[in-house]
Amino acid sequence: MATNLAANRIAERKLRDRQARRAQIISAARRIAELEGWSNVTLRRLSDEISYSQPVLYAHFGSREGILAAVAIEGFQELGLALEKARKRAKRGGAVESVTAAYLEFAASSPALYEVMFSLSPSVPFDDPATPPELRFAFSQLLELFQGLSSKLEVISELFWASLHGIAELTRTKRFPRSRQKERVRALVELFNLPGDETAQVVKAR
Amino acid sequence: MATNLAANRIAERKLRDRQARRAQIISAARRIAELEGWSNVTLRRLSDEISYSQPVLYAHFGSREGILAAVAIEGFQELGLALEKARKRAKRGGAVESVTAAYLEFAASSPALYEVMFSLSPSVPFDDPATPPELRFAFSQLLELFQGLSSKLEVISELFWASLHGIAELTRTKRFPRSRQKERVRALVELFNLPGDETAQVVKAR
């Protein structure tokens, strides 16, 4: 029947509209957060920005937390892509340095986004079957860095991630002076950029 | 005059009472936070716990933020003391390992306290003249670890702090599985516990 086809197209259009609005909400939340901080991302403000009433937000995300989580996942996607790009365009042996720079640049240029990814959403776990693929992908870019270099691939990747996160976070929260950032990065790269055999030596299992 | 002496003693007693209540507030906040999370540390709940009305809280701390900051500073004091103790009781060459364990133990055993120290109070800065001495003291314990070992004392200490913080935070927020924690710690200690000349070699300025 023709009605079925028409019904299909209508359903598709509705889905598109839904997704577009969802993206609009996420985008508005990001923009407000980056300009005015997450405390200004209120449901009333968001519903204002998208010109819909508050309950519409709840049709897309079950709660304010849900909106933050969605922004965080979008952030992990972008971080993963940025790291992948940095790793792939690095010259031989310079992958650690390149990825380090990309990671810290990401955190520094979108502090509110980084904040929601790591400080504000305990509802986006990693060590869990329900881990979002975007988060797995981002971490996999760090795993790639040490592939075959160390017998403790996962451990050394986690340690590298922890160091990057620590620097990013202590910088974001004003515990580290920006003035020494270059030296910190150089020391970090030296610690982890252990080419060839040396890597196995320093990072080797006891 | 006798009245002056009496007045003095009264003033002293008032000060003691004030400080006692201040400590009571901080203690209640810590307890609730550790048991039920910081979102349950509300002013009404706090005033209930200390059996005073809400405005009394404002006589001690100007705002809810002020209470969190006070708890955070108490946390830095305790962290600093714990690190100092760990460093001093370590056998020769084992200081890094000992301090690492103490730091991560502190973070793991009081997650809410650690959270308020690093995630919830941007109003306790470090790179600033107004940095609380408690925070400076805690960091100085990390500086001590690398005293004379590296030409980049501050940078390597900051890097070590960042790594510890990254591990603590990614563990607290469930991004790291606890199962590999031991291996992570061992790898971290190997990275930073570079006895004698090797330290200068790996950490040296280019």
Add this chain to the structure above:
DNA sequence: TATAAAAACTAGCAACGCTATATATACGAC
């Protein structure tokens, strides 16, 4: 065009941080 379903809005609840105003308590001078 009439009807059922889906979508959106209005209005309001409870709880929050915070504060202006009122009341009770404790002090110092007589």
Add this chain to the structure above:
DNA sequence: GTCGTATATATAGCGTTGCTAGTTTTTATA
């Protein structure tokens, strides 16, 4: 001891928040 005063504490309420029940409007189908 008594009385005014200053200090300490309490009451009550404002504006805003996340969230939702109930109602109205819009949309799709027959």
